[in-house]
Amino acid sequence: MSDVTTVELLWVEGRFENRIRFGRPVSEKIIDRHRRVLSFATGSIFAFVRWTSNEFGTVLSRIDILRAAAPRQRYATVPWVNPGGESLMRLSGWTKVERALQLIDAVEALGINPADAAPDYWHHVHNRLSVNESPRSYTRARHQAWLRRRRREL
Numbered sequence: 001m002s003d004v005t006t007v008e009l010l011w012v013e014g015r016f017e018n019r020i021r022f023g024r025p026v027s028e029k030i031i032d033r034h035r036r037v038l039s040f041a042t043g044s045i046f047a048f049v050r051w052t053s054n055e056f057g058t059v060l061s062r063i064d065i066l067r068a069a070a071p072r073q074r075y076a077t078v079p080w081v082n083p084g085g086e087s088l089m090r091l092s093g094w095t096k097v098e099r100a101l102q103l104i105d106a107v108e109a110l111g112i113n114p115a116d117a118a119p120d121y122w123h124h125v126h127n128r129l130s131v132n133e134s135p136r137s138y139t140r141a142r143h144q145a146w147l148r149r150r151r152r153e154l
Contacts, residue, residue, distance in 0.1 A: 005068035007048055009078045011035075014053065018080050020142040021047035021063070021104060037071035040068040045088065045115045045122075047104065048081060051092040051098070059099045065089040065122045088122035098130050107138045 006025065010018045011034055016051035023046025025038040040046055045067050052060040066085030074082040087102035091100050103125055107114045121138050 003038065003042055003071070005042070005066075005085055006082045007038050007040070007046070008082075009036050009038060010080070016053075017049075017051045018068075019027065019049050019140070021049050022108075023047060024115055034150075042068050042070045044068045045119065048078065049101075050080070058094060060092075061094040062092045063097045063100050067119060088119050089126035091126065091129055099129055100125060103135065103148075105136070110138065110140055110143070112138070112140075112143055116143075118142065119144075 002016040007020065008018065009015055009020065020038060023038075023040060024044055026044075027039040027045075029037045029039075031037065034087050042048060045065065045154050048064045048066060050060060050062045050064075051058065064081075065088040066076075066078065066081065068086050069083055070071045073086070076087040076090075078087075089100065091097055102105075104114050107117050117138055121142065
């Protein structure tokens with residue numbers, strides 16, 4: 001296993017889209033005008049959005065927030081992500097995906113990069129939206145508590 005997690009992005013107008021909503025890639029390789037591969041450092045957090053449609057409409061809407069896998073660490077496999085990552089959030093269906101994207105926007109509105117938000121928050125969002133409940137908002141106070149906790153762990 002390598003020290004990076006790669007994500008293959010694909011875009012075919014009106015049919016297929018794999019994209020990164022947030023995250024800090026360490027490298028990018030353009031394959032052609034429809035495909036590229038991003039690499040993420042071990043431990044980094046990113047959001048991967050997938051959408052597929054056919055002549056009858058949308059057939060897949062999904063968002064995964066993952067922490068890039070570390071060597072010898074357990075991880076979830078996700079299509080287009082190699083080798084995979086620790087799943088912090090996984091939601092399917094446009095209503096839930098749209099709500100998750102709104103919550104990501106709300107974190108950004110605080111001036112916080114969602115990749116730096118507390119991983120526990122994304123678990124919380126997953127758990128609440130999975131059962132059609134409203135998650136708590138992310139706050140600056142919660143973020144500061146996460147930063148203090150992270151400093152103590154280092």
